[in-house]
Amino acid sequence: MKVLIYGSGQLAQMMYLAAVPLGIQVSAVDVGNHTVVDPISKRSLELSIEDAIEQADVLSVEFEHVPEDLLEQAQSSGKLLPNSEAILAGADRVREKAVLSKLAIANSEHRIITQVEQLDEAVETLGDKLIIKASRDGYDGYGQWRLAHIEQLDSLKNTLSQLDLQNVPLIAEKMVPFERELSLVGVRGLQGDIQFYPLAENLHHQGQLHVSVAPAPDITENLNQQAQLAFKKLVEEYDYVGVLAVEFFQVGDSLLVNEIAPRVHNSGHWTQQGTDTSQFENHIRAITGLPLGNTKAKGKSAMINIIGCDDYSTDLLSIKNCHLHLYGKTVRPKRKMGHINLTGKTYSELAEVMTTLAKFLPIQAFPKLLDEADKLAAID
Template identity: 40%
Template sequence: MSTVGILGGGQLARMLILAGAPLGLRFVVFDTVADACSGALAPLTVGHYADDDALAAFADGVDVATFDFENVPAQAAQTLTAHTFVAPNPRALAVAQDRLSEKSLFRELGIPVPPFAAIDTQAQLQAAVAELGTPCILKTRRLGYDGKGQFRIKTPADVDAAWVALGAQADTVGLILEGFVAFQRELSVVAVRGRDGEFRAWPLTRNWHVDGVLSASLAPAQVDAAMQATALSHARKLAEALDYVGVFALELFDRDGVLLANEMAPRVHNSGHWTIEGSETSQFENHLRAVVGLPLGSTAMRGHACMLNWLGDMPDAAAALAVEGMHWHDYGKQSRAGRKVGHATLRVDSSAALADALRQAGEALGRQAQVAPVIAVL
């Protein structure tokens, strides 16, 4: 029986553990806080990612190691490689942690991206805004997620305010300016690559965000075969270039039928949570299969699915579960504004039935605004 070590003990680690139990896998978790929610399901080591001795002791007790979020320092993953097999590899983690490295790799691989520029000084920011035009977005190169570490520049007059907001981080985490994309929809491809190089992907997912945080995901996205093939081709190129092992997500903007890469998440992904009930093999099980060297499972869908994110507080479970096809996931976290505390997935056999179920869920939970954009496209 293999023991899997997970750096990071949040909800993604929790769902990996739940998916791995039927495979006979054991788990241990390393996190910086004692109340990490996955600690309820597996032994939890509390330490610092910069503590090489603690990481070495952790690695000595596992057969393979992985991580559950992309802000685990790449150096920590590199430290583990001296003691055990780590997947995804530290290079993939390092590339995904730096928006400039990530965008540059996309461009090298021929994957279309919005225009971008590295920013080190306020003068560079002014010049880049003049070149890219407005609106545009100044972002930290590292550590930003879910809309954090960003400033939208609506007109050239906003440059000074943007620099006041983020300029101090130019020398620490770095900055990048990205051109604004007038896209029609946001899509993601969630894919997996095994140790042997086998590549599989789930159907494209359409996503809706509110204030930079994922609100809902619909699968399968209503795209033609050509767009599906293009998205999978982009993901395959990326996986092969990084010699990637495990699950990852490639977030895409659809602008007038052209897919532009936004960013890569080197881990199981929020937009793939629907796969737990909506696919033959979930993203969590396939990630573990890949990491421990087992054959990958089918990524075929089971009907139609929509995932709804719960932020801050959990809705009423009894009201939700009265809706046919509803599947409930409570992460066991304390409520906090903006915090991902759980999700639910509606899984039914047709798009019409999914629209009906979403209407029922919206009314039962007072979440009409959250489900409305999904219903509108069904």
Template identity: 40%
Template sequence: MKIGILGAGQLGRMLALAGYPLDFDFVFLDPATEACAAPLGEHIHADYQDERALAEFCVAVDIATYEFENVPAKTAEFVAGRIPLLPAPVALTVGQDRLSEKQLFDKLKIPVPRYMPVATREALELAVKNVGLPAVLKTRRLGYDGKGQAVLRKPEDLDAAWGRLGGQPLILEAFVPFQRELSCLAVRGKGGEMRFYPVVENVHRDGILRVAIPQASDPLQAEAEDYARRVVEHLGYVGVLAFEFFVADGRLLANEIAPRVHNSGHWSIEGAVCSQFENHLRAIAGLPLGDTGLRGHSAMVNFIGDAPANEALAAIPGVHIHHYGKTPKPQRKVGHATVTAASAEELAQRVAIVSQLADSVGD
């Protein structure tokens, strides 16, 4: 089976690495010249709006998927009109707009932080009155890794935030004084079969994920699965979906969903029986889903900006190196390590060592 992937970044690369053993081949469509998945398949080097390239892509593959959520709606429609595109484009539509995403959560009775859409400077004043301060002003579209966001702590912050973000559709969200950030990775097969990975505790810095640690038996596992189930069933979703939550006062508040494999699930390559990448492929190819259970203790440390030398990483027991083949650049995710260990204590020690290494070369 030949699988087409819209996007050829690290997620596409890791999908391909998981897919060859299943006898899949890969075609990527990506406008980037330095597309890091390209060595692992055929690369159609074109814009997502290029209908001739999209037609070529559709002829070349049996089914298609995507590795980023900002696939233009017209691109998704074009592809889905010709070949099976999974997850179905509706997941893109919902996830691309923070407002429609929040409205979906409301509809599915999933708790969310207070929010209000903001179109004008006046609407921002009103939203601050309703939502309260501190709050976070976000663009409704195209934000990721903390980009397109401004924290409002006091009324005087509004002008600067508006100056930076105003003029596009925005949303104001109450700032959640969270104790933890959790994500839940769900996978749903074509026949409706569903599996959930153990919830992951995520540590961000500067809006970028740094460390992700799967939780063997988190008290919020059932609640997270319940909310994730509501979303994937409502969307008739096929594939892996990531659901990010805040934990405040011991309960989950929905933050956002990503209709794709997710950075907070990279530990699953070594830390789960079947990785998120393989399970996404199994789902869209119509295969039985794989076991999402843990294999011992594991965690993931991101390499941001640059990665430590292989010599240093390979010397640490239980460390699995994952470079993405990308040129180092500030704030860029260039790789990660999955850290495995025999106990929680050993894991914590190794994560500390790898994090220190990552910080010493990255940003």
């Protein structure tokens, strides 16, 4: 069986690696130059996209920002999973907010901004603490602005007036005083069967995910039910097939959806060592019609992103329960270079591994690591 993935980055690479033991061939589309490539070497396969689509049994994506002409071509083949409607909802915050409202899924109060003057009304109705997001092409903290107090409004309006808001509207959200950020990664198969991974707790720095811990500590059954209900509503709405990630803000005993990601997700990388069946393998299983794999956590896990640096010691591989995953990229500020998965039987054991890991890292590039280790050490 052959799978064609749109996007040729690390997520396609990890899907390829998960598919090999299943006897499934994976190739990728470099959406920047419209070429079909090997997901590992990035070498051109000297194959047109049209021929690759014809040869493939199923098409999928590694990220939602696929150029719409390519997405339309993929959808017209009848082989795209998940479908383009779901992918576009993840790529466009206006569509995303619309489906959340339609399905009565709780999310942050917001206004859609197509001209800067509408920010005045947004402040009047939502207050003077706002986070403003580009509706498309924003990720890892890019395409976002904050209004912390009313005195900043005129300056912010001046900045945003330079943008084409008719073509790419903004979403002005009320800044939520959340306690923490959580994400649910789940998978739905061709026959509608669903498996959930445990909720993960995510720690961000400057708009980027730095650390995920799973299962997240202090998760009640009520929180689980809220997260899983939101997931089920979304996958049923789109007749979704594959892995879907839903990011939440926890506010007291309630969850508000922050974003949806119609693909394998950074906060699910811990599943590579933390479960029997990783999110990457389960995505391949789902879209090819294979039975879904076990998603239960084996113990406690942490995923630490390596961002914008390569001056760590590979001696970290000597640490028990430590696994390094590199993406083969050249260093650039804020670029995800790889990740490190850690496991332990308990949170305190996991914290001990995290503290040991810090000795092998330029700690200034991992600002969330030791604080999170201290928190986990106090749980057990």
